[in-house]
Amino acid sequence: MFTSSSALRRAAVLAVAVPVAGTFLSALSAPAAFATGQAAVLDPAEQRIADNLDTRSQDARLGSTLGGVVLDAGSRKPVWGHGATTALMPASNTKLGTATAALTVLGPGHRFTTKVVQGDGTLTLVGGGDRTLTTADLTELARTAVTGLKKAGPTSVRVRVDDSLFPEPTLATGWNDGYYPDSVAPVRALVVDGHHVTDTSLDAGQVFAEALARQGVTVTGEVTHGRAAPGDAHVASHRSAALSAVVQQMLKVSDNDVAETLLRMTALSAGRPATFEDGTAVVREVLGQYGISLAGYEIHDGSGLSRANRIPAQTIADILDLAADPRHSEILKYIVDGLPVAGEAGSTLGPEWGRFDTADSQCAIGKVKAKTGTLTGAIALSGLTKAQDGQWKVFSFIENDSTADPADIKDALDGLAATVNGCWA
Numbered sequence: 001m002f003t004s005s006s007a008l009r010r011a012a013v014l015a016v017a018v019p020v021a022g023t024f025l026s027a028l029s030a031p032a033a034f035a036t037g038q039a040a041v042l043d044p045a046e047q048r049i050a051d052n053l054d055t056r057s058q059d060a061r062l063g064s065t066l067g068g069v070v071l072d073a074g075s076r077k078p079v080w081g082h083g084a085t086t087a088l089m090p091a092s093n094t095k096l097g098t099a100t101a102a103l104t105v106l107g108p109g110h111r112f113t114t115k116v117v118q119g120d121g122t123l124t125l126v127g128g129g130d131r132t133l134t135t136a137d138l139t140e141l142a143r144t145a146v147t148g149l150k151k152a153g154p155t156s157v158r159v160r161v162d163d164s165l166f167p168e169p170t171l172a173t174g175w176n177d178g179y180y181p182d183s184v185a186p187v188r189a190l191v192v193d194g195h196h197v198t199d200t201s202l203d204a205g206q207v208f209a210e211a212l213a214r215q216g217v218t219v220t221g222e223v224t225h226g227r228a229a230p231g232d233a234h235v236a237s238h239r240s241a242a243l244s245a246v247v248q249q250m251l252k253v254s255d256n257d258v259a260e261t262l263l264r265m266t267a268l269s270a271g272r273p274a275t276f277e278d279g280t281a282v283v284r285e286v287l288g289q290y291g292i293s294l295a296g297y298e299i300h301d302g303s304g305l306s307r308a309n310r311i312p313a314q315t316i317a318d319i320l321d322l323a324a325d326p327r328h329s330e331i332l333k334y335i336v337d338g339l340p341v342a343g344e345a346g347s348t349l350g351p352e353w354g355r356f357d358t359a360d361s362q363c364a365i366g367k368v369k370a371k372t373g374t375l376t377g378a379i380a381l382s383g384l385t386k387a388q389d390g391q392w393k394v395f396s397f398i399e400n401d402s403t404a405d406p407a408d409i410k411d412a413l414d415g416l417a418a419t420v421n422g423c424w425a
Helices: 006-015 044-056 091-106 135-152 200-214 243-253 256-269 276-289 313-324 326-338 406-421
Strands: 066-072 078-082 113-119 122-126 156-162 233-239 368-375 378-386 392-400
Touching: 044 066, 044 078, 044 406, 066 313, 091 243, 091 256, 091 276, 091 313, 091 326, 091 368, 091 378, 113 135, 122 135, 122 200, 135 200, 135 233, 156 200, 243 256, 243 326, 256 276, 313 326, 313 378, 313 392, 368 406, 378 406, 392 406
Parallel strands: 122 156
Antiparallel strands: 066 078, 066 392, 113 122, 113 233, 368 378, 378 392
16 A cells, blocks of 8 residues: 555556645545444454444543544545544644645655855854754855855854745644643744744854854954845755655654744745645645535644544544555655654654553564654544455544653553554454
């Protein structure tokens, strides 16, 4: 399911939304509707999954508010459901919609560009929405800029930062004050090394200025905010890795900062202002064009930190099923590629997070790919696994308001995923 033939790949180009000057082509293959309330004919392995989930979803650790669904990925046949269409707080499962919109609108090969321009004795570092920019990248920009400066003669410059690509950062609806800047930094178009500081742009400018100084250039005055002038000369630029790689890493470690930056860059590419409101509107537009139901779908950010977000488990499963569909592999396969694997160190399903380490769930190590989600009062796990019948299953489980210890809730959800795989029979 994670690969496709060349014929299917060619079909994907025709069937999927393609970014064209901020618009979307509309010839999209919509997923079949979930047959809520209709009995499905299950094979014996699927019936065991359904029967076991009926029992295990009643686990006291999961509380009384659980939404869940399991689909056969090939046929989209419903295998099991419980509160599947109830809109719940999804936490970081929100990132799946953000990734879908970003890959569709920007394209998997898109790269974010950070520039340095020169004019009137000033070097301006211009942010381009690259949340993966590093000190090494800024050092290389400084080295290139200094080479140009030495040819021109100046040995001293002023430094300013231009992060005007994004409007002033604000708290998203539903963000707790404590999230900012520790769990997520202010959403600016310029940042280095993922620093969680109040003004990431000035911070990046200071790192750039220090790199210039190491190259023998005197930086006069303080680093300031400002806009590059139309007549400023381009002296250096850095391009990020392809969006496909950025999305995979974002999902692997559940990076809130990257998600919020992608939301704004997606809005810009769609011809809208780079705001929370416009970014989330584009996510809804893209999902709707793919045929994903938006009933109960309410988001206010790209990361899932907003406690006002609501998404049904059915919608999360539909997004994952879409991403795994070979017809859309040219654009969306990177979502499935980026999902953490149970037991994968360095991901949110790694042993350092205590995932898949119980007697019930250890059997699923290496067999489940899933996106995690964790907020106070909301824990989610949604992904894919190859079940005992040899068929891939898509699942989504979202728990809200349980009073159990979060570690215990995660253990229970890991057990549900192992149940879908069938290794916990």
